[in-house]
Amino acid sequence: MQKDISLKVSPSDASDLELIKKHACEQEQIVPERIHSLRIIRRSTDARQRQVWINLTVRLFIDEDAPDTVPYKPTHYPDVSDAPQAVVVGAGPGGLFASLRLIELGVRPILLERGKEVMERLKDIMLIKKEQKINPESNYCFGEGGAGAFSDGKLYTRSKKRGSVEKILNVFCQHGASDSILVDAHPHIGTNKLPLIVKNLREQIKASGGMVHFSTRVDSLIIENNEVKGVETNTGEKFFGPVILATGHSARDIYYMLDRQNVKIEAKGLAVGVRIEHPSHLIDQIQYHNPEGRGEYLPAAEYSFVVQAKERGVYSFCMCPGGFIVPAASSEEQLVVNGMSPANRGSKWSNSGVVVQVNPGDFPEYDKFGALSLLKFQEDIEHRAWVEGGCKQTAPAQRMYDFVNKKVSESLPSTSYTPGVVSSPLHEWLPTYVTSRLREAFIEVGKKQKGYLTNDALLHAVESRTSSPVRVVRNRETLEHEEMAGLYPCGEGAGYAGGIVSAAMDGENCAEALAEKLTGIKIRS
Numbered sequence: 273m274q275k276d277i278s279l280k281v282s283p284s285d286a287s288d289l290e291l292i293k294k295h296a297c298e299q300e301q302i303v304p305e306r307i308h309s310l311r312i313i314r315r316s317t318d319a320r321q322r323q324v325w326i327n328l329t330v331r332l333f334i335d336e337d338a339p340d341t342v343p344y345k346p347t348h349y350p351d352v353s354d355a356p357q358a359v360v361v362g363a364g365p366g367g368l369f370a371s372l373r374l375i376e377l378g379v380r381p382i383l384l385e386r387g388k389e390v391m392e393r394l395k396d397i398m399l400i401k402k403e404q405k406i407n408p409e410s411n412y413c414f415g416e417g418g419a420g421a422f423s424d425g426k427l428y429t430r431s432k433k434r435g436s437v438e439k440i441l442n443v444f445c446q447h448g449a450s451d452s453i454l455v456d457a458h459p460h461i462g463t464n465k466l467p468l469i470v471k472n473l474r475e476q477i478k479a480s481g482g483m484v485h486f487s488t489r490v491d492s493l494i495i496e497n498n499e500v501k502g503v504e505t506n507t508g509e510k511f512f513g514p515v516i517l518a519t520g521h522s523a524r525d526i527y528y529m530l531d532r533q534n535v536k537i538e539a540k541g542l543a544v545g546v547r548i549e550h551p552s553h554l555i556d557q558i559q560y561h562n563p564e565g566r567g568e569y570l571p572a573a574e575y576s577f578v579v580q581a582k583e584r585g586v587y588s589f590c591m592c593p594g595g596f597i598v599p600a601a602s603s604e605e606q607l608v609v610n611g612m613s614p615a616n617r618g619s620k621w622s623n624s625g626v627v628v629q630v631n632p633g634d635f636p637e638y639d640k641f642g643a644l645s646l647l648k649f650q651e652d653i654e655h656r657a658w659v660e661g662g663c664k665q666t667a668p669a670q671r672m673y674d675f676v677n678k679k680v681s682e683s684l685p686s687t688s689y690t691p692g693v694v695s696s697p698l699h700e701w702l703p704t705y706v707t708s709r710l711r712e713a714f715i716e717v718g719k720k721q722k723g724y725l726t727n728d729a730l731l732h733a734v735e736s737r738t739s740s741p742v743r744v745v746r747n748r749e750t751l752e753h754e755e756m757a758g759l760y761p762c763g764e765g766a767g768y769a770g771g772i773v774s775a776a777m778d779g780e781n782c783a784e785a786l787a788e789k790l791t792g793i794k795i796r797s
């Protein structure tokens with residue numbers, strides 16, 4: 273007999289399967305010999321009170337053995353070598369999962385990626401720190417795995433209605449992710465584990481007959497009578513078929529290309545601010561209500577907040593407990609910060625973006641750029657950050673309390689941001705629209721979470737790649753571009769996703785819509 277039960281146990285008991293079994297026996301009033309095996313199928317942390325609890329859902333195998341199966345639901349990928357083909361542009365989560373879903377549905381993906389293979393990409397990423405150089409085709413945003421490859425690998429998403437989160441997590445497990453992501457309420461892979469998983473996803477595509485081309489940048493669409501027939505690339509090659517465009521929010525040349533080729537796009541709101549870094553011990557103390565911090569059994573603590581300041585949302589974004597701040601620019605003369613963390617979340621810092629929502633029309637001086645207005649704003653603020661950082665990848669930074677009090681920091685604390693930091697009056701050169709709201713938010717959060725507002729925390733500028741500043745408009749039903757048949761705008765760059773899982777789900781949705789049209793077989797309900 274199998275039985276799922278709920279248990280509430282201390283963090284130390286939750287780390288020991290024998291103790292979990294003991295609790296299960298006591299609760300169910302059965303002798304330990306009757307439980308042949310147990311599996312944890314859900315785990316979450318309740319840190320609302322000083323006593324932190326771990327809530328578990330445990331599957332008991334009573335008087336029977338657990339089946340000898342893999343812990344994930346495997347997907348079957350047929351051979352599509354001779355199947356009709358589709359072009360997928362961009363090998364981020366959107367493009368990779370679109371390609372895999374096309375294979376499942378009997379369509380051969382031709383996946384084109386401007387950057388390098390994920391392992392090769394690592395070398396260019398190291399150069400940013402060593403030589404302060406950004407390779408415009410291979411960096412934290414561009415290359416196999418997309419912006420997701422050297423990220424935190426947080427797989428938690430709020431957009432559950434857009435597709436099957438469970439399916440995405442299972443595909444990750446099938447390609448090498450720990451099955452803990454199927455269990456944890458806030459699943460997380462870790463930047464050190466992601467590259468191998470990305471490589472396995474690519475090998476799956478190739479093994480099923482799909483094609484993958486690296487260092488192949490799409491420079492224009494082949495359009496005939498308002499229908500996209502294929503793409504032309506920087507290598508001089510043309511690839512034909514319907515196109516899933518999953519180029520991410522950093523491919524500004526793609527937005528300019530669409531504008532040039534009269535493919536309808538529109539300006540979209542995004543959020544801009546700073547990345548704040550606290551000592552992780554301090555965040556642990558605050559979140560676990562314990563001066564001792566997290567102790568031996570709890571993970572580095574997370575936090576999140578949303579506050580209203582001057583009628584605008586100010587919120588924490590992509591929090592990385594025990595993580596690092598990274599240089600996420602995709603071209604020279606830009607400075608962009610983002611965050612990531614390794615699987616053990618073991619660094620001595622915890623960082624988070626703290627950003628203010630900005631919408632088209634908030635900065636009238638950019639209105640003249642029409643659909644590209646917030647993209648131009650984003651370009652300018654990133655260039656300004658680069659200038660303020662000394663025309664290098666050194667990030668302009670200010671202690672938190674000094675920022676709130678409009679004071680230049682005389683010294684800076686240590687930081688996880690390896691290209692280095694330079695003291696800068698962020699309160700003076702970031703737009704007042706943003707700084708005034710950040711200030712209000714820091715004060716308010718500091719009142720609720722004692723210790724959060726501190727000069728031990730360092731603000732790094734600028735956090736500007738929170739989402740796409742442009743939407744590539746598509747039809748809600750067919751997912752094709754509103755005016756251009758054969759074009760499926762996909763993922764974060766098209767403005768329809770934010771984060772690894774939602775981009776992956778959007779990739780699957782676009783693949784289904786494309787396969788339906790190509791094969792004439794109804795797939796979606």
Ligand SMILES: Cc1cc2nc3c(=O)[nH]c(=O)nc-3n(C[C@H](O)[C@H](O)[C@H](O)COP(=O)(O)OP(=O)(O)OC[C@H]3O[C@@H](n4cnc5c(N)ncnc54)[C@H](O)[C@@H]3O)c2cc1C
Pocket residue numbers: 361362363364365366367384385386387412413414415416417418419420421422423424425426427428488489490491518519520521522523526590598600610611612762763764765769770771772773775776
């Ligand atoms: C440092 C960092 C940390 C992050 N941490 C997390 C996290 O923990 N959890 C989370 O959910 N999200 C995180 N994100 C965001 C997440 O990575 C993105 O939301 C997600 O990758 C978007 O997927 P996508 O496929 O739509 O686009 P992308 O991942 O941006 O992929 C687009 C791909 O298209 C390629 N491309 C661009 N232009 C062209 C062209 N012209 N021709 C061919 N190829 C092209 C790019 O090289 C890239 O590989 C993080 C992002 C960064 C930068």
